[in-house]
Amino acid sequence: MTRRLAEVAQKVGVSEATVSRVLNGKPGVSEATRTAVLTALDVLGYERPTQLRGERSRLVGLVLPELQNPIFPAFAEVVGGALAQQGFTPVLCTQTAGGVSEADYVELLLTQQVSGVVFFGGMYAQAESPHGHYERLAQRGLPTVLMNAAIEDLDFPQVSCDDAVAVEQAVGHLVSLGHRRIGLVLGPPDHVPSQRKLAAAKIAAARAGVELPDDAVEHALFSLEGGQAATARLLKRGVTGVICASDPLALGAVRAARRRGLDVPRDVSVVGYDDSSFMTCTDPPLTTIRQPIEAMGRAAVELLVGEIAGARVTHDELLFEPELVVRGSTGPAPASA
Secondary structure, three states: OHHHHHHHHHHHOOOHHHHHHHHOOOOOOOHHHHHHHHHHHHHOOOOOOHHHOOOOOOEEEEEEOOOOOOHHHHHHHHHHHHHHHOOOEEEEEEOOOOOOOHHHHHHHHHHOOOOEEEEOOOHHHEOOOOOHHHHHHHHHOOOEEEEOOOOOOOOOOEEEEOHHHHHHHHHHHHHHOOOOOEEEEEOOOOEHHHHHHHHHHHHHHHHOOOOOOHHHEEEOOOOHHHHHHHHHHHHHOOOOEEEEOOHHHHHHHHHHHHHOOOOOOOOOEEEEEEOOOOOOOOOOOOEEEEOOHHHHHHHHHHHHHHHHOOOOOOOOEEEEOOEEEOOOOOOOOOOOO
């Protein structure tokens, strides 16, 4: 008990006597100090006293599927900063292969009496994954926001980049450069954003008078290695332009082209998705579709804080416009194409 008082007091910058007054529900402590003490208790992993457990903390869980793709830390930075401005403390929860699962994190966050949760892509975007933990959140009435395309029947506020517009921009760009044999490297078949991209690509290709046969579409894990393997298969089928569902997939596509002795963009053009960190520093710099992470992140926080405050916020999906950023990985189709 003494150690707990000392650690919390040091974290908040108050006396141990003040911490004791908060934990025992005594008067004479400002609301700001009381909130800071309870938040510190949560952050340090101590259980709240029984009489205080019914109150939600000022913590918000940020659940990410991984940290290897730079777009997820970028989203977390925007959302975490906006939450801090509202007086909330973000708690980063990153899934690990064979380790803590998304469902495990949900149980942990519920135990910690968090005020809300923001998800940045996870099981809710895959139709064939388990979704029982989202039902737990709904049953508890915990304010929750989902980023980027969820399966149907999840009644939470949603913020997404418009996948259809993104792919229309990418297809239009490659067609304007003379490409007629275009391939797609997408996420798993049950991945909702990838399904949206595929549907939009078929429409955009048809409008441009370009065929998009089934063998021009490959599904892969969201990784550089996945992009390399999928693109290698597409290159054997003669594609000259490749549109990828993430920047790491696109970097894998560039590697696959080089392994075949092809030059990017002279022989093969590659388009990524996200415009994550350092895409200007790759060789060649990557042409990609930029997600407006600043606007999307702030919208997610506005929705979450509104729900926490008990306001009525829209549960319709908010779609944000992406932007094509043209760099050095795309060029005119080869003359033999």
